[in-house]
């Protein structure tokens with residue numbers, strides 16, 4: 001159990017923690033901000049999961065600013081890093097050894113090298129048999145990360161929670177955060193027939209074979225029905241989970257580049273994520289948090305919460321494997 005009786009005498013778990021397991025409470029308003037106060041390290045020998053940030057937003061077609069997303073999500077996560085998971089009561093970090101790997105460093109002056117830099121970053125982590133939970137960045141970052149995951153795990157099912165399909169067709173591949181899942185499907189990195197896109201509320205003439213659960217369907221049928229659908233679509237395939245924060249309604253997540261009205265509530269999103277227990281999730285990310293458009297850090301807090309839910313799912317998977 002987390003020690004919630006007081007403040008860790010050492011403080012600054014981000015660099016003082018002796019283990020990747022356990023929770024020591026420290027004030028949310030001070031100290032070095034790692035994700036959920038996990039230890040910053042690139043030594044992944046004892047890690048089950050590496051959190052890393054990809055502060056890249058040059059694939060954005062509209063408002064930029066998600067390069068500041070990883071920092072904002074880490075800072076907001078300090079608000080969550082004192083208690084077990086709600087409502088399960090599971091102490092995620094008693095089960096799951098989680099390191100904060102820091103951010104990918106790349107040269108913004110060499111834009112065409114960045115996709116490969118992201119892929120190689122992911123490969124370095126996956127080669128240590130550590131799972132990834134990534135903080136974006138714009139949604140393009142998921143594409144090179146998916147490539148690295150597919151190389152390790154084979155073709156994947158994609159569970160994409162998003163306002164946008166991100167499958168807009170183009171002849172020649174560009175670095176664009178609205179087209180990469182078209183290419184990922186075409187290249188066989190993901191299997192659209194066993195993939196689900198949830199919360200979509202922008203028009204695209206083509207589905208490219210993806211199973212689409214539009215936002216109005218979520219509102220009409222409820223999040224439990226969405227979970228049933230996702231489980232039917234994905235089955236027992238290995239899945240990658242990508243959460244675009246713009247899946248949430250702009251009332252709850254204004255801090256994003258391409259907001260669309262009519263979106264999910266945090267309750268719906270949390271119910272859907274918690275319902276994914278039992279699906280074989282091999283990697284996950286939270287993308288498109290853009291702090292410059294945020295209000296009172298609510299978008300960053302939502303992003304941090306969704307990322308924590310991903311760790312919760314991975315902790316359940318680990319418990320199940322060990323049982």
Ligand SMILES: [Mn+2]
Pocket residue numbers: 139162163164244246247258288
């Ligand atoms: Mn989107």
